[in-house]
Amino acid sequence: MSLDSATVRRIASLARIRLEDDELSRMQAEINGILGWIEQLQAVDTEGVEPMAGGSPVGQAQARLRPDAVTDGDRAEKVLANAPDRMGAWFGVPKVVE
Secondary structure, eight states: OOOOHHHHHHHHHHTTOOOOHHHHHHHHHHHHHHHHHHHHHHTSOOTTOOOOSSSSSSOTTTSOOOOOOOOSOSOHHHHHTTOSSEETTEEOOOOOOO
């Protein structure tokens, strides 16, 4: 599949990307290259291969999970020790008014 310049302009417009005339041919070549890779992937025989939910062959049920517990509470003094400005137990920031 090969895209013409009008289609590339339409894609750029839909993506809210401004393309100058000198960038059009480069972008057309890049998009056509990506579509070529997709065609190569579609040509791969995947018969008998089960789909995976992630990159790891270990399923979620078999993975060891850590307990969901808060372990970093009550450290306000350590966290704010290097703060350039403090306001009690909070970071002090400059007031911004536009």
